[in-house]
Amino acid sequence: MSDQEIKSTPLESLHIELGGKMVPFAGWNMPVQYTSNMDEHTAVRDAVGIFDISHMGQFFLRGAGAEEWLNGILANDVNKLAIGEAQYTFMLNEQGGVIDDLIIYRFGDDKIFLVVNASMIDEDFAWLNKHLTDGLTLTNESDAWAGMAVQGPDAVAAYAKLFPTRELPKRNGIDKWDQDGSTFIVCRTGYTGEDGFELFTSAEQGATWFKNFVDAGAKPCGLGARDSLRLEVCYPLNGSDLSPERTPVQAGLGFFCALDKEFIGRDVLKKQKEEGMKERLVAIKYTGKGAPPRPHYGVFTKDGEQIGELSSGVFSPSLKEGIGMGYLPVKFAKIGTEVDIDVRGRKFPGKVVKKPFYKKD
Amino acid sequence: MSVPANLKYTADHEWIALEGDVATVGITQHAQEELTDIVFVELPEVGRECEEEEAIAVVESVKAASDIYAPLAGEILEGNADLEADPALVNTDPHGKGWIFKMKVKDLADVEALMDADAYTSHIGG
Missing domain, CATH: 3.30.1360.120 (Probable tRNA modification gtpase trme; domain 1)
Structure with a gap:
């Protein structure tokens, strides 16, 4: 471009x-x-x-x-x-x-x-x-x-x-x-x-x-x-x-x-x-406060192994939480899987959740 | 646009309030208007020695992350812990409760190189 x-x-x-x-x-x-x-x-x-x-x-x-x-x-x-x-x-x-x-x-x-x-x-x-x-x-x-x-x-x-x-x-x-x-x-x-x-x-x-x-x-x-x-x-x-x-x-x-x-x-x-x-696109939500997730941030297991990266990420204005999506190996794609998101070398905890993040009442 | 006369400024839109050799640093009203919707502030590590213009903190809006630089060489004394619970203080009170960190200035002579309110006002085209 x-x-x-x-x-x-x-x-x-x-x-x-x-x-x-x-x-x-x-x-x-x-x-x-x-x-x-x-x-x-x-x-x-x-x-x-x-x-x-x-x-x-x-x-x-x-x-x-x-x-x-x-x-x-x-x-x-x-x-x-x-x-x-x-x-x-x-x-x-x-x-x-x-x-x-x-x-x-x-x-x-x-x-x-x-x-x-x-x-x-x-x-x-x-x-x-x-x-x-x-x-x-x-x-x-x-x-x-x-x-x-x-x-x-x-x-x-x-x-x-x-x-x-x-x-x-x-x-x-x-x-x-x-x-x-x-x-x-x-x-x-x-x-x-x-x-x-x-x-x-x-x-x-x-x-x-x-x-x-x-x-x-x-x-x-x-x-x-x-x-x-x-x-x-x-x-x-x-x-x-x-x-x-x-x-x-x-x-x-x-x-x-x-x-x-x-x-x-x-x-x-x-x-x-x-x-x-091998891999599926999953929804990942922060479990606590943290720096907003953004595209290309690494996704890690709790043991520190990198298993993917975010394809999208944002601070959710409706939920007031960090949300993102990314492709993960299927064995980590299960709802409830705990992961860490790497933001400039700091890890913030998140977990795989059901899509979508937000549903109208 | 509010550019308090008692503060010093950098070209990166930070303000500095000096008391002895302790500088309190935040981002300006102009900067917070440009960033909008601040949702996270990564505070500098207390005790960290930094050079002038070293990136030491991060302010994040919904859309983007922006580096905050040390305006002067020195040592970080404190980060504003209130911002961990309420980062939007940077938007609502940038020159007051939204301060980001305090540092001990290594060489007070460096302060002379910072902008005063008039210089900063023309820097932002005011």
Whole structure:
């Protein structure tokens, strides 16, 4: 990324106006926080917050047999995806490792919208194109779209206020319409463990609607809060918890892989399911106070043997405790296993716990 | 922005209050606003001899860990134990209850090199 220019989302100047602290993330200039990571996190758990997700990639797949072709590429079962619904899925390499995790939206027969991670836009597009068959058209429309995630118990009310004539779809449901000369796409989904939705519209309209939601009471939230919110509910971050060397089965996400159909990487996943695997992604929580766990901190047994490292880690604003995830050998992956986390040479005790860390009452 | 006139400052956004040869050190109002949400402070070891600008403590927010440097050469006398239970004191009272450590200054002449409130105010663009 270093030789590339840093990219701006259509909302960049609005973030600065709203007091956002801008940092480079996946090649994009993004707000890490506005006022306080803690306050933004709490706003999403207790009320409503809004995140810029314009940096994410948007592809359109069109043509007869789009679903059938995609079903051979992605891990989840596209046949289970009804028109008007979205599905979480994986793009895997031949070794079953994760290229990307993504959400696909089915707008109609032969019409699929794909939302991919910002850092993976070029790689995903190239991978899909490499396998693309005649009669299908794949377009990368990432620059044309702005996106925002509105999350929290009051997200539904904010939506009703701004779109009084439209009904928010049910969980994982989608809606699409034209308004003010732009197309709007909404999906009742998110990355925080709260109720809410993700809204996509034209790059030109993006700042207006982000501002409209802020005026309707949504607190602008940065990447810091996005990370602590998703980690509390154990949603994986690609590039950290997911990687080309790890399969979704190892990550505990086998639920999203339909092993009863053919897709790239399936045989490796199937074998892991049948024969077991060496390491698994576990959730680790501090058992006392300590320096916040962070990615790449070493995980040790009580005897001082290093058994892995954290792929993610944060001080949980909801639980007021250190939480993290990491791949550990299966014999240490059992719930209740006591471990030490190494922070600058000091060890802080933790244990393997059940996922997720945080559950809404 | 609060930059008390009775304190000395470093370019790394630490403040120093001198009483005889004992310096009390913390981070400035400006620094705590930049860091926000301090959730952990790793205090320096009592008795540790340190050189000027040696990293001796760590202040951690939800998002990042930041080193705290010895503003002067000397010996660590005490860490603020209250921060172990309530690290947010650094946010709420950075120049008071949020002090981080006390040290015995080796050479008082070094104090001359620190910034006064006016110099620090222009350092942070105030």
